[in-house]
Amino acid sequence: MVQQHPIVAFLGPKASYTHQAALDCFNESEYTLTPQISIEDVFEAVQSGTAYRGVVPFENSTNGSVVFTLDLFVDLPNRYPDILVCAETYIGVNHCLLGYARRPITDLSSINESPDSSGTATPTISAPNPAMPRTVPLTDLKHIKKLYSHPQAWGQCKAFLSSYLKGVERQDVSSTSKAAELVAQDKSGTTAAISSSIAAKIHHLDFLAKGIEDSPDNTTRFFILKKFSAHSSPSALESNKQDVTGVDNDMDRFKTLVSFSVDDDDPGALAESLAVFKPYKLNLTSINARPSGIVPWNYLFFVEIKGRRMMDNKGAVNAALRDLGKTAKSWRWLGSWESRLVR
Ligand SMILES: O=C(O)C(=O)C[C@]1(C(=O)O)C=C[C@@H](O)C=C1
Numbered sequence: 001m002v003q004q005h006p007i008v009a010f011l012g013p014k015a016s017y018t019h020q021a022a023l024d025c026f027n028e029s030e031y032t033l034t035p036q037i038s039i040e041d042v043f044e045a046v047q048s049g050t051a052y053r054g055v056v057p058f059e060n061s062t063n064g065s066v067v068f069t070l071d072l073f074v075d076l077p078n079r080y081p082d083i084l085v086c087a088e089t090y091i092g093v094n095h096c097l098l099g100y101a102r103r104p105i106t107d108l109s110s111i112n113e114s115p116d117s118s119g120t121a122t123p124t125i126s127a128p129n130p131a132m133p134r135t136v137p138l139t140d141l142k143h144i145k146k147l148y149s150h151p152q153a154w155g156q157c158k159a160f161l162s163s164y165l166k167g168v169e170r171q172d173v174s175s176t177s178k179a180a181e182l183v184a185q186d187k188s189g190t191t192a193a194i195s196s197s198i199a200a201k202i203h204h205l206d207f208l209a210k211g212i213e214d215s216p217d218n219t220t221r222f223f224i225l226k227k228f229s230a231h232s233s234p235s236a237l238e239s240n241k242q243d244v245t246g247v248d249n250d251m252d253r254f255k256t257l258v259s260f261s262v263d264d265d266d267p268g269a270l271a272e273s274l275a276v277f278k279p280y281k282l283n284l285t286s287i288n289a290r291p292s293g294i295v296p297w298n299y300l301f302f303v304e305i306k307g308r309r310m311m312d313n314k315g316a317v318n319a320a321l322r323d324l325g326k327t328a329k330s331w332r333w334l335g336s337w338e339s340r341l342v343r
Helices: 017-025 039-048 067-074 151-156 158-164 176-185 197-203 269-275 316-327
Strands: 007-011 032-036 053-060 083-092 096-099 146-149 169-172 191-195 206-210 219-227 254-261 284-291 299-306 330-338
Touching (some): 007 039, 017 032, 017 053, 039 219, 053 151, 067 254, 067 299, 096 197, 146 151, 176 191, 191 197
Parallel strands (some): 007 032, 083 330, 146 191
Antiparallel strands (some): 096 191, 096 206, 254 299, 284 299
């Protein structure tokens, strides 16, 4: 009988950055990596137990939170009650402009005089230090009439896009690899995708530009999701790393994600909720707010803290969460895992 490997669901199609994050964490000889159309499908696959683990983007160093993922954690209809973050990984994101080249540029200086160049990188009195693109196109871009990418990518490539592709129509798609797939199918050759170099190879697309991200250290952080009640054999990635039992003597090695809501009419409720971590010397490292979906202008807050929740209910994080129960209207522990951030 053929042994079935555990399924790892990720935001696909193949060659997305999330695929690269999944490959970074799960060995293909032990896991079946299965692409999903949307981040929501990844949550669903983990919650339903179809997948053993899920991989989703969470935040980018240039463009901030991936709001699609945060909004699934908001989970007003309570569709993902058992989803927990159990690990993280960081992937360097170097975007390329992919399409079909018409005419290579031999004289690179001509590009700056090209009508495609908007002049937005020219210093003016009101903007003396405009963002400069870090690279020039490898080919002429006059024939590009439409761009496809994941919404996160536009914000990571602002200087290049405003200098060389200003005014060109943009269409959001579910991932950067989906963008490359669509461009490959468009035989007019007038579309281009912001995507990865791996996607260029898979779809046999030309590089119209490379390294178009604004920041040379553009990095996206991904979460590995699991189902709380799932019986799971320890994997190489996790080998007790995210075991939330044990002695809490190692707070700096771990991170915890918590969401909470407060009573809008209670002055100080938000400040008091944020303050519960300080007496336990828990380092609050990030905060996000998303509309709760209950009434307009009411929010769900997400905080990350250093430390982990213990199953035996002892430890600083457990104590702070008990206090949060007194100041917040509702709260939810969304997981504790080992930090992979190397500074
Ligand atoms: O579109 C992809 O390839 C993804 O994996 C998604 C995603 C994101 O949502 O942040 C991942 C990394 C990049 O920051 C751009 C897009």
